[in-house]
Amino acid sequence: xxxxxxxxxxxxxxxxxxxxxxxxxxxxxxxxxxxxxxxxxxxxxxxxxxxxxxxxxxxxxxxxxxxxxxxxxxxxxxxxxxxxxxxxxxxxxxxxxxxxxxxxxxxxxxxxxxxxxxxxxxxxxxxxxxxxxxxxxxxxxxxxxxxxxxxxxxxxxx
Numbered sequence: 001x002x003x004x005x006x007x008x009x010x011x012x013x014x015x016x017x018x019x020x021x022x023x024x025x026x027x028x029x030x031x032x033x034x035x036x037x038x039x040x041x042x043x044x045x046x047x048x049x050x051x052x053x054x055x056x057x058x059x060x061x062x063x064x065x066x067x068x069x070x071x072x073x074x075x076x077x078x079x080x081x082x083x084x085x086x087x088x089x090x091x092x093x094x095x096x097x098x099x100x101x102x103x104x105x106x107x108x109x110x111x112x113x114x115x116x117x118x119x120x121x122x123x124x125x126x127x128x129x130x131x132x133x134x135x136x137x138x139x140x141x142x143x144x145x146x147x148x149x150x151x152x153x154x155x156x157x158x
Contacts, residue, residue, distance in 0.1 A: 021108040026149030030115035032097040032142035037134040056123040062086040065121025066114040
């Protein structure tokens with residue numbers, strides 16, 4: 001189990017003790033997309049979906065998801081976020097909605113999981129709000145784009 005910090009010497013899962021780590025400013029950005037039908041794309045873009053403002057609700061859901069990450073992912077620390085934002089990019093040609101979640105905190109451990117959870121919940125909310133129009137929507141490409149802060153420093157996806 002060398003290299004895996006969430007396991008003790010006996011191979012048992014445990015929460016990593018971060019109390020000796022320095023408090024630093026930390027930031028993470030994650031992204032993902034959902035491919036939708038022409039009907040769904042038009043309804044989201046024009047704001048005419050029967051369930052209301054799809055992107056507005058998805059934004060709030062993504063922020064809530066980031067804040068609740070420790071309740072969803074075992075062994076993650078509860079992190080007091082200092083900021084969380086969700087942005088959308090709509091690509092009519094590909095019929096995709098791309099969500100990007102940026103999360104910040106000042107703490108002893110990073111916010112990568114919060115950003116990834118935020119973008120995932122955001123995309124799942126879009127699916128939920130539009131599934132009556134199209135159940136074949138496809139979520140893909142969820143990944144970490146950037147990470148800053150902490151001992152491991154900066155990461156930027158290629």
